[in-house]
Structures are given as C-alpha cells and as structure tokens.
Amino acid sequence: MEPHDHRRGMTPSSPELGHCLGNAAPSPTESVPCSKNLVRFSVAMPEDLLIAFDDLVARRGITNNRSEVIRDLVRDALVDEEWDNPEQEIVGTVTMVYNHHTSDLTETLDTIQHSHYKRIISSMHVHLDAHNCLEIIALRGKSEDVRLIADALLGTKGVKHGRLTTTTTGKYL
Ligand code: NI
Numbered sequence: 001m002e003p004h005d006h007r008r009g010m011t012p013s014s015p016e017l018g019h020c021l022g023n024a025a026p027s028p029t030e031s032v033p034c035s036k037n038l039v040r041f042s043v044a045m046p047e048d049l050l051i052a053f054d055d056l057v058a059r060r061g062i063t064n065n066r067s068e069v070i071r072d073l074v075r076d077a078l079v080d081e082e083w084d085n086p087e088q089e090i091v092g093t094v095t096m097v098y099n100h101h102t103s104d105l106t107e108t109l110d111t112i113q114h115s116h117y118k119r120i121i122s123s124m125h126v127h128l129d130a131h132n133c134l135e136i137i138a139l140r141g142k143s144e145d146v147r148l149i150a151d152a153l154l155g156t157k158g159v160k161h162g163r164l165t166t167t168t169t170g171k172y173l
Helices: 047-059 066-084 105-115 143-154
Strands: 089-099 120-127 132-142 159-167
Touching: 047 066, 066 143, 066 159, 089 105, 089 143, 105 143, 132 143, 143 159
Parallel strands: none
Antiparallel strands: 089 132, 089 159, 120 132
16 A cells, blocks of 8 residues: 555645744743644635534634644544544554343453454443443444444444544554
C-alpha cells in the first residue's frame, strides 16, 4: 500500500498554509509537538457556528483553545478516513460486557479470539461481579478485518453491551 501523507505535499511555504511560525516553543495553552512547525491560517464561518464552536471549546476545559480543538477535529476526520480504507492498517478496541453463565457464550467468544490471534494484540478480562464480565480487546490489522472481528464478537448472542472504538496506529498523525 502507498504510504499516504495527509499533508498532501504541502510545505510550510505553501500559500495555503499561511504564515509559518517556525519551531518557536508553544504557548502554555498550545500542546503541540515542538518537532512540528506551527502554521497560522484564517477560517471563515457563520457567526452562530462560531458561537457554538466556542461553547464546545469551553466544555473541553481550560487547557483547550480553538486551535487545539480544531487540531483534534482534523485528527478525528483523518482517523475516520483511515478506517474508510479497508486496506489501511488501523488499531481499535472492543469493549463488551456479558454474563459468563450464558450458555456457550464464553466458549464462542474464546473461539472467535483464537481464530484471530494474529490481529488480537492484547486483552483484559475483569470479573465485575459473580455473573458479569467486562472484556477489553485491542485489535490491529486491516480495517475491514478488524471490523469483521468486532462484529463477530459484539454480535455474539448474550453480549449485553459492546462497542468498537476506532483509533489509529498514529503513523500518519
Ligand atoms: Ni469474568
């Protein structure tokens, strides 16, 4: 697979990127890796959308500011894009809760996991009480494979609640 570069060939001198701030140390409110150049650009949006955005920034706490929240949103979009490519190597976690007394359930979940041991890189089992179990499974592989494994686990009869959390290897962020 082609290594993909989300910067799409733009360099800090590209006019689209505006003024490059160089490697100056970030301000206390800017949590940006020092190894990456910061570039300023202006954004136009409807006023009511900006008001709603600022409310979102405020809800994220005092360490956040517009720039940090925009960076997070862009990274979220890029991770979603990685997942949209079935061939892309991604990372995800499956979280599920089930009653281990349910007939065949534990065995079925175990069989699925053994069938995909190369893609399941870690798992944690928590006995929540006398009946309920919490299982957290970390997966790494092509997004289509990870989705299939997650669907098989979460679709197993008797799983009370479960969710696939989609994240990234971090290589392209
Ligand atoms: Ni248990």
